Amino acid sequence: MKVDYSSLIKDVANASLDENGDDFFVEGYSLKICLSYDEVDALLSAYDPTSSTSPSAADSRIIARAILNALKKYKES
Amino acid sequence: MADWTLTNGVWTLTPAAGGSEYDKTLTIIDLTDGSWTLYDPDGLIDTTYGTNGATFASDFNTIQFNNLAVGSSNYNWVGSVHRAPRWYKTLTINGNDVAGEDTLTGVFRIEDDDTVSDFNRRLILGWSEDPTAVAASGTIITAASYNRSEGSAPLHGAFSYQSDSSISDANGAYVVANLMRKKYADLGGGYYIIYNSSDSVLRVGTAGGTLGFNNAGVTMKLIVGVGPRLNTSIIPAGSLFKVKLSYLASTIVTT
Secondary structure (H helix, E strand, C coil), rough: CEEEEEEEEEEEEEEEEECCCCEEEEEEEEEEEEHHHHHHHHHHHHCCCCCCCCCHHHHHHHHHHHHHHHHHHHCCC | CCCEEECEEEEEEECCCCCCCCCCCEECCCCCCCEEEECCCCCCCCCCCCCEEEEEEEEEEEECCCCCCCCCCCCCCCCCCCCCCEEECEEECEECCEEECCEEEEEEEEEEEECCCCCCEEEEEEEEECCCEHHHHHEEEEEEEEEECCCCEEEEEEEECCEEEEEECCCCEEEEEEEEEEEEEEEECEEEEEECCCEEEEECCCCCCEEEECCCCEEEEEHHHHHHCCCCCCCCCCCCCEEEEEEEEEEECCC
């Protein structure tokens, strides 16, 4: 999993629908995340949306750290 | 070699096929020139004002609204319901109506006059497959976009289907968006540039497209859609929206 750092911009407003079909409006940062087929298969096979403890801490950190590291670098640059 | 063609008594110089063109100018949109039809399913436009709710002077259209006391997701263009007011007309290029199957490319420019800032507003300018539909699945819109809250920086960007992506910049004066679409490939935005009032580039952005729509046999329309910025935005009666709109469109033979 990689964040496309060149795609990271701020002051962007995205108004659209979420995965539940609900309107959202978010103004702030926008970035693109790139995942391989294998990564998506592995993450989804281990994910149970009905469980409050899913995804695992390890899987969560993979996703969160990629995003947070990109945002941290952007904010500090 | 360029060709002269006669359409409805008007001679038009058409560039030779296959060539590129230098310093093309955009066509200014005048909503009062008689070629545009207003479709406003819930009566948000004050049609007692000007011509069908709009006046035109010095390249700017001024639109007057009725009261919208309670905000609604029906009117901000984002999302699946499209009940906001819109002007539309058939997109004709060199005398030819444009079909949904044509590969269509174009440049759209939006310049708001921010000395007139009566409400939190949104505008789209682009193409629609059916501008009289009231759902995103029918309107099938690809457009440049503008939105602004009173007292805040303007946002310029692009719109596709039911989503808008825009960038905020306090010095943003106008946006020029390069759009492309074809049946099955409602590709919105592609790329947009936000300029300041000195015509210098401030920001650039992209907006993703949406695949998979299949309205058969449509004739493409130009659309100017207006409304409140968010689903919570209201419109005081008599609010004005003053904006300069222009475009350039071409069909492309891709084979």
